[in-house]
Amino acid sequence: MLRWLTAGESHGPELIAILEGLPSGVPVSLDAMREDLARRKLGYGRGSRMKFEEDELTLSGGVRHGLSLGSPVALRVGNTEWPKWSEVMSPEPVESTERSRGRSAPLTRPRPGHADLVGMQKYDFDEARPILERASARETAARVALGAVARSFLSELGIRLVSHTLSIGPVRVPEGAPLPGPDDVDRLDADPLRCFHADTSAAMVAEVDDAKRDGDTLGGVVEVLAYGLPPGLGSHVHWDRRLDGRLAQALMGIQAIKGVEVGDGFLTTTRRGSQAHDELFVGDDGIVRASDRAGGTEGGMSTGTVLRVRAGMKPIATVPHSLRTVDVATGETATAHHQRSDVCAVPASGVVAEAMVALVLADAVLEKFGGDSVGETRRNLESYLAAIPEELRTATASDARLGETDAGAVPAGV
Ligand SMILES: Cc1cc2nc3c(=O)[nH]c(=O)nc-3n(C[C@H](O)[C@H](O)[C@H](O)COP(=O)(O)O)c2cc1C
Numbered sequence: 001m002l003r004w005l006t007a008g009e010s011h012g013p014e015l016i017a018i019l020e021g022l023p024s025g026v027p028v029s030l031d032a033m034r035e036d037l038a039r040r041k042l043g044y045g046r047g048s049r050m051k052f053e054e055d056e057l058t059l060s061g062g063v064r065h066g067l068s069l070g071s072p073v074a075l076r077v078g079n080t081e082w083p084k085w086s087e088v089m090s091p092e093p094v095e096s097t098e099r100s101r102g103r104s105a106p107l108t109r110p111r112p113g114h115a116d117l118v119g120m121q122k123y124d125f126d127e128a129r130p131i132l133e134r135a136s137a138r139e140t141a142a143r144v145a146l147g148a149v150a151r152s153f154l155s156e157l158g159i160r161l162v163s164h165t166l167s168i169g170p171v172r173v174p175e176g177a178p179l180p181g182p183d184d185v186d187r188l189d190a191d192p193l194r195c196f197h198a199d200t201s202a203a204m205v206a207e208v209d210d211a212k213r214d215g216d217t218l219g220g221v222v223e224v225l226a227y228g229l230p231p232g233l234g235s236h237v238h239w240d241r242r243l244d245g246r247l248a249q250a251l252m253g254i255q256a257i258k259g260v261e262v263g264d265g266f267l268t269t270t271r272r273g274s275q276a277h278d279e280l281f282v283g284d285d286g287i288v289r290a291s292d293r294a295g296g297t298e299g300g301m302s303t304g305t306v307l308r309v310r311a312g313m314k315p316i317a318t319v320p321h322s323l324r325t326v327d328v329a330t331g332e333t334a335t336a337h338h339q340r341s342d343v344c345a346v347p348a349s350g351v352v353a354e355a356m357v358a359l360v361l362a363d364a365v366l367e368k369f370g371g372d373s374v375g376e377t378r379r380n381l382e383s384y385l386a387a388i389p390e391e392l393r394t395a396t397a398s399d400a401r402l403g404e405t406d407a408g409a410v411p412a413g414v
């Protein structure tokens, strides 16, 4: 079992994360983790904070000479902006006069769509600062750093992930556009919206410009693909063991994600049964699925084909053209507080979604194959695959196979 926890506030000194249950022998590279942290800052439409704030990553446990030890991996993502916030976010009490000025001024005009108001009700605060600090997606930096470790473990077993942007507001990748493979990550990261379809990406840039001009914000949809999964991760036997359910929870657990789809998702509900499923044929290397509408799971288990999951993000809640709210200090109608914000953070959400999918898959792999060292996990995986009787074997998922099926087409509707 793999467990993970994060702690830390958006403007605090650092985020802290722990990953428990990782076998020994997994390459853990600070450079690879920093690369993923840099990827999370990408995306046309992110706010100014992404430019001046640095993630200062350090490893505090669980790794020696570049390899995991089997003990909990502990890491810190320091925040270079901390000196400016050390009074506002001081863990020590501060004088009440200091509490009322500048950055410390109470935030009493909660933003609709953010955690501000309900958080104040629930945690008994009279202003939003103590809530927004943890509700902020700054926390996803810690998850992405952990996700890099999970990805390294998975890649030791031949499992590789990629994410891309499917839509920004109303602009979406057309039906039939090719899907990215695991070797397309650099190309995707070079695109302003992490979109695999160049013409759509240009239209997305225009959409972000438009929203920014209007003082507005945008959401969208990202998709994560996992290549090289074995069949049988997760289980049909109990609701909380279903792989699709676990993925949905992990993706919905990302700030602002409001919908998750597996495979063709809601589109499948509009099809007749004869057009909704992936028919089986005898291929050269075993049973072949003729399509990938299901997105790589059946009965809550991975099928061994490419996993395809999507997450839909609502538009950023801190709308520059401020939304109407109530000033809870005066009881008067007001406009919601706004200092700065992202116009669109969908590409960054794709990188976070990739991290969450990696963590869930790594957990499911360990549940199925165990192993205190990565070598043991690999041996167990290989012997499981070798023990599947010839007549039940499916051909291994690969880019080439995906290209031969209709899964290469991006289905309409999300
Ligand atoms: C990568 C990322 C960046 C975000 N940036 C902002 C932002 O700049 N301003 C904002 O108001 N919300 C931002 N959000 C969304 C808020 O964190 C989210 O709206 C808030 O937690 C409430 O959403 P919820 O109802 O899903 O929890 C961002 C989310 C993600 C994933």
Ligand SMILES: C=C(O[C@@H]1CC(C(=O)O)=C[C@@H](OP(=O)(O)O)[C@H]1O)C(=O)O
Pocket: 010, 047, 049, 050, 135, 136, 137, 138, 139, 141, 255, 340, 341, 342
């Ligand atoms: C700091 C990050 O994202 C932040 C997430 C966020 C929110 O409300 O979720 C609001 C913004 O912060 P601020 O309100 O301080 O400008 C984003 O910059 C990050 O992703 O590293």
